[in-house]
Amino acid sequence: MAEIPVESPSATPAAPSASAAAAPPPTVRLGADQARRIALRAQGLIGPPDRRAGAGGVLRRLGAVQLDTISVLARSHELVPYARLGAVGRRPVEQAYWGRGTAFEYWSHAACVLPIEQWPLFAFRRRAYRAKDRVWGHPVSSSAYAQVIDKLRAEGPLTSTGLGGAKKTSEWWDWSDTKIAVERALAFGDVVVTERRGWKRVYDLAERAVPAELFGQDPTDAECLVRLVALAGAALGVATRADLMDYHRLKGAQLDAVLAESGLVPVEVEGWGAPAWADPAALAAAGPAGGSAAGRGRHRTTLLSPFDSLIWDRPRTERIFGMSHRLEAYTPKHKRVHGYFAMPLLTAGRLVGRVDPARVGNVLVARQVSLDAPKFVPALAEALREAAEWTGCSAVRVEQLADESLRPELERLLG
Structure with missing residues (x-):
């Protein structure tokens, strides 16, 4: 089950403001395929x-890796570097995310791992949380808050259990005063998550865990937002206003106030039907007018987590790739169309199918598979073989195939 934020201070996307509408007209026009390659x-x-930069390099490039409790082939935060690097060990991923002083967890697009360099940039959100006096509709006990801080100061990093218990009862939502207090302290920035033990958060004092040169910074809201919008633009390559808001879940007014200062360049993208902005470095790498240079280099063939930042924004995914995709894990089984944790298949820069995977012993099971066309069978076989090897499976079994006429070739390629 997905982790749920304490109380997100962000709003849903709003209509463009006057400042957004007043942006200078774009001088660069991109075709839909050019924009897709840039992204x-x-x-x-x-x-x-x-691979030398490893999972840490992926995290710094993306700026945020979403966390989720669902684990099928692996947890989503492991699938993200895998999609870009191929086989990458769990230990290097854990070290990149929770090696002390390298990253921290906070509310961004959702519950995310963020590069430690971004700690100062979320001061605006920490201040917004401090302006509230309730968590999950309950007032925070000042005595419980003080006890959490004192216990961490005296004993070092602890889980909620170590702090005194996470729940009042067995119900998942029935948080104890201690759990409410420590999550509030996390939102305020008084504590950070230093690692995960059995997927339990391990909390420590921020003043101890965050490097001093970062902990001491206190940028204004505007300074935070300018930098976060620029980073979102770099991670997206080219984006609409709604895309930029969604990346770190910013309010429309927040984005509009700083968009002109972010350094992003207004562009027009064929077929998008909305104003767009591009990262100038991405445009330069793409060549004149976002030309063919943007498509040079090896394309990854891989399965993508539904929480991957390439596709976590469903309207953007449909606009760029023509795929309407959503997570069906919380949909009743009889109403699912593509499966519990259907993973889009990426190949040659396009999304061409879906696989709902599982592991049964040492067998990777493709419980449900669909492809846009028979020509993508080799790509499907490649993605399944690589995923099986990465997860330590010695065989692949395909159960439900939307087009059964593809089975002979697929099984031959899977060997």
Whole structure:
């Protein structure tokens, strides 16, 4: 089940404001395919994988990796670097995310791992949380808050259990005063998550865990937002106003107030039907008018987590790739169309099918598979073989195939 934020201070996307409408007219016009390639390159899915930088490099490039409790082939935060680097061990991923002083968890697009360098940039959100006096509709006990801080100061990093218990009862939502207090302290920035133990958060004092040169910074809201919008633009390559808001879940007024200062360039994208902005470095790498240079380099063939930042924004995914995709894990089984954790298949820079995977012993099971066309069978086989090897499976079994006429070739390629 997905982790749920304490109380997101962000709003749903609003209509463009007068300041957004007053943006200068675009001088660069991009075709839909050019924009798609720019987006893929920005997300690290075109070109040679930077294995030396590893999972930490992926995190810094994306700026945010979403966390989720669902684990099928692996947890989503492991699938994200895998999609870009290929086989990457769990230990290097854990070290990149929770090696002390390298990253921190906070509310961004959702519950995310963020590069530690971004700690100062979320001061605006920490201040917004401090302006509230309730968590999950309950007032925060000042005595429980003080006890949490004192216990962490005296004993070092602890889980909620170590702090005194996470729940009042067995119900998942019935948080104890201690759990409410420590989550509030996390939102305020008085504590940080330093690691995960059995998927339980381990909390420590921010003053101890965040590098001093970052902990001491206190940028204004405007300074935070200018930088976050620029970083979102770099991670997206090219984006609409709604895309930019969604990346770190900003309010429309917040975005509009700083968009002109972000350094992003107004562009027009064929077929998008909305104003767009591009990262100038992404445009430069793409060549004149976002030309063919944006498509050079090896395209990854891989299965994508539904929480991958390439596709976590469903309207953007449909606009760029023509795929209407959503997570069906919380949909009643009899109403699912593509499966519990259907993963889009990416190949040659396009989304061409879906696989709902599972692991049964040492077998990777494709419980449900659909493809846009028979020509993508080799790509499907490649993605399934690589995923099986990465997860330690020695065989692949395909159960339900939307087009059974493809089975002989698929099974031959899977060997």
